[in-house]
Every structure is written in structure tokens, then in C-alpha cells.
Amino acid sequence: MATARKGSVLPIANGNDMKNSNDEPVLIIGGGICGLLAALMFERRGMRSIVYESREDPRIKPWQAGSAFTLGISYRSWVAFERYGILEDIRPHLLPFVGRAVHLPDGTIRRFHVPCSDQTKKLLFFLARELLVKLLLAACESRKIIDIRFNCKLVRIAQSGEITYTDAKGQTRSQMGRFVVGADGAHSKVRESMQFLNFCTIRKAYHEYGYKQINVTPTASGECKFDPSTMLHMYPRSDCLFMFLQNKDQSSCGCCFTTHATFESAKTDEEIIEFWKTRWPDLMTIIPDFLKQWKEAPVTPIAQIQCSQYHFKDKIIILGDAAHAVVPFFGQGANAAAEDVCVLEEFLDQFNGNVQMAFEKMSETRVSSNQALQDMSNSNFDAMKKMSMWPIIKLILEAKLAKVTPTWLFEPLPTIVLYSRTPYDVAEKRAKTQDRVLSALFTGLGIACLAALFKAVCARFPA
Numbered sequence: 118m119a120t121a122r123k124g125s126v127l128p129i130a131n132g133n134d135m136k137n138s139n140d141e142p143v144l145i146i147g148g149g150i151c152g153l154l155a156a157l158m159f160e161r162r163g164m165r166s167i168v169y170e171s172r173e174d175p176r177i178k179p180w181q182a183g184s185a186f187t188l189g190i191s192y193r194s195w196v197a198f199e200r201y202g203i204l205e206d207i208r209p210h211l212l213p214f215v216g217r218a219v220h221l222p223d224g225t226i227r228r229f230h231v232p233c234s235d236q237t238k239k240l241l242f243f244l245a246r247e248l249l250v251k252l253l254l255a256a257c258e259s260r261k262i263i264d265i266r267f268n269c270k271l272v273r274i275a276q277s278g279e280i281t282y283t284d285a286k287g288q289t290r291s292q293m294g295r296f297v298v299g300a301d302g303a304h305s306k307v308r309e310s311m312q313f314l315n316f317c318t319i320r321k322a323y324h325e326y327g328y329k330q331i332n333v334t335p336t337a338s339g340e341c342k343f344d345p346s347t348m349l350h351m352y353p354r355s356d357c358l359f360m361f362l363q364n365k366d367q368s369s370c371g372c373c374f375t376t377h378a379t380f381e382s383a384k385t386d387e388e389i390i391e392f393w394k395t396r397w398p399d400l401m402t403i404i405p406d407f408l409k410q411w412k413e414a415p416v417t418p419i420a421q422i423q424c425s426q427y428h429f430k431d432k433i434i435i436l437g438d439a440a441h442a443v444v445p446f447f448g449q450g451a452n453a454a455a456e457d458v459c460v461l462e463e464f465l466d467q468f469n470g471n472v473q474m475a476f477e478k479m480s481e482t483r484v485s486s487n488q489a490l491q492d493m494s495n496s497n498f499d500a501m502k503k504m505s506m507w508p509i510i511k512l513i514l515e516a517k518l519a520k521v522t523p524t525w526l527f528e529p530l531p532t533i534v535l536y537s538r539t540p541y542d543v544a545e546k547r548a549k550t551q552d553r554v555l556s557a558l559f560t561g562l563g564i565a566c567l568a569a570l571f572k573a574v575c576a577r578f579p580a
């Protein structure tokens with residue numbers, strides 16, 4: 118478990134945020150991935166923090182199905198883990214992702230090995246979200262100036278920055294801090310309070326698909342029940358999508374995504390069995406308790422958040438899902454949350470610890486970047502839903518092209534998003550330009566081939 122190591126990637130600034138542990142604490146709302154990474158970041162800068170988490174400690178009361186799914190962890194998180202000195206605690210639990218299998222409705226399975234670099238940092242890893250939070254909690258607890266308070270729920274924030282929350286005994290309390298970090302997820306109370314204070318535009322929408330989480334335990338001999346050469350198993354169907362991600366302990370976590378109406382159509386035992394039989398007959402043997410799990414798993418809606426601004430003066434900043442929850446079809450929500458923390462630290466450095474300037478810069482740069490992530494995640498969903506093999510074939514063709522082309526000339530979008538810290542809006546813009554050039558190239562090649570064919574036919578059959 119964690120030791121009190123410090124990350125060593127960035128020098129620590131000598132700015133006016135370099136307070137000692139006796140100073141006012143930063144108040145972090147939400148003890149999820151983003152909030153705990155933020156606490157580690159402030160600790161590295163010598164700033165005391167209090168983390169208020171509305172739930173019970175997950176090491177005492179495990180999360181219910183719906184929030185304990187497996188995450189794809191990529192470079193942006195890796196940078197944060199390394200910088201905040203927790204990579205070595207997390208590394209043993211990471212499963213490198215090397216292949217995916219697409220299970221088509223006719224029973225055919227198409228396997229694709231993932232084109233990836235041999236550099237460890239340029240890999241995608243799978244890790245259970247709950248386990249990651251537990252590892253982060255252990256790391257935070259080993260740092261003396263981080264105070265984590267479970268069962269403490271934020272109620273509101275005043276203009277002065279004072280927070281009101283209910284504690285574990287249900288009593289209402291107030292606390293003043295240096296500033297407030299809203300890392301309280303898609304249904305953020307901090308965001309709600311901030312909206313009244315700075316009149317920013319906030320859009321919250323629910324995606325047409327929600328999901329149910331289904332777990333697959335390993336076999337009695339401890340092996341993965343899916344083909345272990347492919348860690349991601351996708352079952353796209355016309356009205357739903359089932360995806361299973363493998364964990365290091367050989368269990369797998371599945372999420373079935375579909376519309377509310379489709380979930381409603383399978384309620385009785387007979388309807389559920391029929392629903393599964395027609396869509397995923399092979400899964401019935403892999404998950405013998407599917408009926409029980411299906412009935413017990415709640416349907417979780419997927420919220421999408423767009424904010425025109427992420428801060429209020431030098432008093433409040435929102436990060437992670439609180440600022441920009443996205444649909445999970447590019448596997449970047451947690452990675453973007455981890456990156457928010459790194460970027461905030463970089464701006465604190467750049468502005469010599471001036472909190473207001475760092476917050477303003479966050480709003481200025483991260484809003485458009487995260488909006489692009491939202492757009493790319495939605496288009497990935499459309500591609501997956503269409504059940505077409507084209508997106509995967511395109512991925513493979515692009516990876517082959519990338520091998521023979523210099524990076525400055527061509528780089529596939531997933532490579533830019535997963536294995537670099539290129540802002541999402543820059544990545545999206547570059548991918549669009551590349552797509553236009555490639556389409557023009559293929560159209561040109563097609564015309565040239567047709568012309569050559571026409572010429573050959575004319576030569577063979579002269580008039």
C-alpha cells in the first residue's frame with residue numbers, strides 16, 4: 118500500500134499558495150478519483166485539505182452495482198499517478214489491454230489485436246473503479262495533511278466560499294476554507310451553487326441509453342470465463358450494446374447499455390430470459406446467475422454536463438465529472454478528471470500560485486477541450502451502435518498507415534487521445550483534417566484506378 122512518497126515530475130512552485138499545514142484548508146467536495154487526486158496534488162504543494170465524501174468508506178461498505186465498473190486507464194491518468202507518487206501502488210493492479218473481440222449477432226467472433234506501442238506508457242490498462250478509489254484513499258491517508266471525512270454531504274456554498282454540509286450524525290455544519298474544489302461528480306451540488314453565484318450556463322442532459330452492470334466471476338480454477346487473449350468483449354445489437362472489460366483478478370465487469378423502454382420491456386423472468394436468449398445466447402452459459410443479477414442491478418442513467426465556466430472568482434473550481442461528465446464510449450471521463458488535476462497544478466505553477474488566475478485559465482482552456490471530448494464520445498457511440506465493422510477496420514488501417522508515416526504527418530485519433538496529453542479539441546481538429554486528406558486521397562486513388570481500367574478496356578476493345 119501507499120507510502121509517503123512524493124512525485125517528482127514537476128518542481129514545486131514558490132508561489133503564494135505555498136502555505137504550511139496550519140493554514141486554512143482547501144475544501145474538496147467528493148472523494149472519488151478526481152477529489153482524491155486533487156488532495157494528493159495540494160499535499161505535494163504543501164497545502165492542507167479536507168475531503169468531504171457523502172458515501173461510506175468503500176473499504177467498509179462496498180459500492181453497489183452501477184458504480185463499481187471497470188475503467189480503461191490511459192496516459193493522462195498515468196501522468197497523474199506518476200506525478201503524485203502513487204504509480205507503484207496502482208501498477209500491480211493494472212491489466213494491459215491487448216485485444217478486443219466483437220461478438221456479432223450471427224455468433225461470429227471477430228478478434229482484433231490492439232495496435233499499440235511497446236512503451237508501457239503508451240498502453241491502455243483496465244482497473245476496477247472501486248479498487249482505484251481504495252488505492253487513492255490509502256495513499257491520501259498516508260499523507261499527514263489530508264483529512265478525509267466520510268458520510269459528509271455538501272448542502273450549499275455561500276458567496277464567501279463557506280460550505281454547509283451534513284455530517285455522519287446528520288448534523289448541519291459549516292466550514293470556511295481557502296477555496297472549494299467541486300469534485301462531486303455528474304450530479305454536483307458545488308456546480309449547482311456556483312451556477313447561482315456566477316450565472317454561468319450549465320447544460321445537463323441524459324443520454325438515450327442507460328446501463329445495468331453485470332459481473333462475471335472467474336472459473337473455479339481462477340481463470341477468466343472469456344477468451345483471455347482479448348480483454349474487451351463487445352456484443353453490439355441493433356437496440357443495445359453489452360461490453361465486458363476484464364480485470365487483473367480474471368473477473369470481468371459488463372455494462373449493458375440500452376434505452377429505458379428496452380430495459381422496461383424485460384421485467385418478468387420469462388421476458389428477461391427471452392431478452393437474453395435472442396441477443397446473447399452464449400452469455401447465458403458464461404453468466405449462470407444472469408437472471409438474479411439483471412433483476413437486482415439498477416438501471417443507471419448517463420448524464421452529460423456542459424458548463425460555460427468552471428470557476429467562481431478565486432473561491433470555487435469544479436473538476437472532473439462535476440464540470441464535464443461525458444458518455445463512456447471513448448473511455449476518457451476518469452482520464453480527463455485526472456488530467457484536470459494536473460492542468461490545475463500546472464496553472465498554479467505558471468501563475469506563481471495566484472489562484473484566481475489559475476482558475477480563470479482552467480475555464481479558458483478546459484471548457485473547449487472537454488466539449489470536444491463530449492463530441493468525440495458521442496460519435497464513438499454512434500459508430501458502435503451502427504454495429505458496423507468499419508470503425509474497427511478504419512482503426513487497423515490507420516494504425517498500419519501510422520507505422521509508415523511520420524507522426525507529424527499522420528497519427529490516428531485514438532492514439533492521440535489515449536497516449537498523449539494533446540488537448541481534446543486539438544486532437545479532434547487534427548483528426549478531422551486527417552480524415553479530409555485521407556478521403557481526398559482515397560477518392561483520387563479510386564478515380565485513378567477507374568481511369569486506368571477504362572483505358573485498359575478501350576485498348577482491349579478498340580472502336
Ligand SMILES: Cc1cc2nc3c(=O)[nH]c(=O)nc-3n(C[C@H](O)[C@H](O)[C@H](O)COP(=O)(O)OP(=O)(O)OC[C@H]3O[C@@H](n4cnc5c(N)ncnc54)[C@H](O)[C@@H]3O)c2cc1C
Nearest residue numbers: 147149150151171189271301302437438448449450451452
Ligand atoms: C459505465 C461507465 C463506464 C466508464 N468507463 C470509463 C473508462 O473506461 N475510462 C474512463 O476514463 N472513464 C470512464 N467512465 C467515466 C468515469 O467513471 C468518471 O468520469 C469518473 O469516475 C469521474 O470521477 P469524478 O471523481 O469526477 O466523479 P465521481 O467518480 O462521480 O466521484 C464523485 C464523488 O463525489 C461524491 N459526492 C457526490 N455528491 C456529493 C456531495 N453533495 N457531498 C459530498 N460528496 C459528494 C460521490 O459520492 C463520489 O464519491 C465511465 C463511466 C461509466 C458510467
